[in-house]
Amino acid sequence: MTTLTDPPAESFKLSMLVYDTRYRSYTFQIIALIGVLTLFGWLTNNTVQNLNDLGKEVDFGFLSTPAGYDINQRLIEYDNQDTHLRAAFVGLLNTLLVAVLGCVTATIIGVIVGVLRLSSNWLVARLMTVYVEMFRNVPVLMWIVLAMAILIESLPSPRDFRGDTPEATMKLFDTVAFTNRGVYVPEPLFSRGIGDLSVFGAFGISLDLIAIIVVLIGSFWVAKRIGRKADATQEATGVRPRTWHVQTAVIILPVVILLVLLGFHLGYPALQGFNFQGGTHMRNSLIALWLALSLYTAAFIAENVRAGILAISKGQTEAAAALGLRSNRIMNLVILPQALRVIIPPLISQYLNLTKNSSLAIAVGYMDITGTLMGITLNQTGRELETVLLGMLIYLVISLIISGVMNIYNERKKLVER
């Protein structure tokens, strides 16, 4: 047996800070920390000095002063005597509005295009490739500006609708008017509406809308219960009771009854004077932004969907077929659940990109958070530091929420391996 002797106990030497792996990591981290702290100290010092020279100080008080500017596109009540904070909130809601609209449309277009790109039909597959490459290789800002230019330059102005033989007419059975000032669509009205719910006295949410949503959720829950019960019966007896007509009725009837009770009817836009009155006015800036962002992001989503479907090996389809499943059941039970696991993470990062790209709204004058807080408020109050930092913080919070949701989803859907 060989004898092992301990290495002679070394006394601490300064060179060990660099050469001894026990201490080296601390040395490096302390150097890094000092470097970063110095950098931040230097930046802060400069900022304080510069602000002193300009006679300013960091102060968020401007948020509670009257904004003094109008916002033409808004989801909540706002006029130019409201505060900058409320203007920023209107902008934030506009950002979220276009982000949600864009995500929904982009997903629908993207999934269809992605599936069609894999089509066995040569012509269709090629057309979709052209679409994807065309949108992916040209900047999104150009698509936004182009969409805005098309809407403004090619659509008729409201006065073209006037006269006995107008140059332009309303489309879709005289209900929708496409003009260069925006699109006028019918608006839902309630003759026996139950008013607004005031949230903290700051803004109101239509109680009618809440009622409809609550009823819809309730009926879907009941329909799902009926489905579960049918499942249980099938497990017990082997015979599945026919439930689809009950389920459809449960979903549709309560909403229809509610709508009748609330006195639901559509308010159509009509030409009065030089402009259209009534109906919902969707401004060109919103439509251009929505259209361009959806088409652009859809091209990326299409690629994700295609990659996701291609990632599922053919053996899965064959194995499912060997089990005797029909082709639509194979798609629903075998391919899609696996493909979704591949598709969802990049899909959500595309949603994130779309939300961040919606800040380009400023190029077409859509009043989102960039246009209000970091645009007009910045120019009117001259508070660059506060507005830009606050704007960045808001975007950061939105991004972190979306990626947090993504992480939860990934965690739940993760394959459990050995």
Add this chain to the structure above:
Amino acid sequence: MSDTHAETVLFVRETMLEQQEPPSSIVGPVGWARSNLFNGWKNSLLTGLSLAFVLFLLSGLLPWFFSPTWNATSLTECREILAGHEGACWGVIRERWLQLLFGFYPSELYWRPILTLILLLVALGPVLYTDYFPPKLLYFSAAFPFLMPWLLWGGSIWMPIMVAAGFAIGYFVFVALMKVVNAGISLFVAAVAAIVWWIFLAALVTNGIASVVPLVTLEPVPSRNFGGFMLSVTIGVTAIGCSLPIGIVLALGRRSDLPLVKLLCVCFIEFIRGVPLITLLFVASVLLNIFLPPGTNFDIILRVMIMVTLFASAYMAEVIRGGLAALPNGQYEAADALGLDYWKAQRLIIMPQALKISIPGIVSTFIGVFKDTTLVSIIGLIDPLGLANAIRADTAWNGVYWELFIFIGAVFFIFCFSMSRYSMYLERKLQTGHH
């Protein structure tokens, strides 16, 4: 055997029949069309619809596209030439294409951006196509980053030489120290040496040399004259070139064992990725002057370049981190088993493989960065989109938009599409698996 046959069977064929041609409905164009366009009524319907769509599009587009308006000088003149027909007004492109390419760069100096572009292609050659170019050209590629700003902005040649000298000093310090201490420390000391040179010594030496040697000076061009695609390419190339090394460092930092380094990298990456580029450009245009020492007022294009580079490096870091994570653990262990230290293992074993895996992601980040350079039009730089807005506001061309955006879109498409094709070529070239 054969004689038993002769007794029992009347006739046996002793040679194979000639193979017959497959029926003409299976092969050739007809067969291809049947299997790719008309297999089943659904596909036939789709084909019919698509054909109708394509024909409809072409019938409208082709006459519009080939319109004889090349020499028109205003939209009104275009309309006179077209006499009521629909058609493009290409006069705007003929009149403004130089502006769209070079912005307001003085026209007698156009040779400088053109030469820069040619030199850029020469410098990229040995980097992109290692097989077809002599490796010696790589020295030129290394010199190009210092040549480019001098050619574009003009001024004294000593400026870029002094900047390059900083890198040379850093390199020699690094090599000298490598014999004594490990790579990390040498790198740190080398960086410090270079920074000391740039901040404190370069100006002195330049003044000294300038008094002895006559300056080789190009006529300076101020940044406000930069514009058009020249601006996009300048910002794009700089951001692309700088973001890859910074991204690699950030990715390594994020995977580091040192908790503090890791935390710093995570914070930086997540912050940059969490905010839109436009807010970073706002920082560049309005806040950077507040953050820097009073009196500093450096070029807006340089500020934008810094911000776009930081933005790109955060995305690059995540792409490369993906590549590092995809590498099997055995590679790290094998590198350790060979006795390589951290930097050698990264340089010889890990990075070549990780970068190869992440090529598609890296190139799509490049494409994204190049497309995102258009955002500078929002903070007032005159990139192609900014110019398009200016041209559309001109009374002569008020109302023109398709022609301009088709031109701009086509140029962007050529750049971005060739980048994505190159990445496919590179992937095929580096493919070492058995397929």
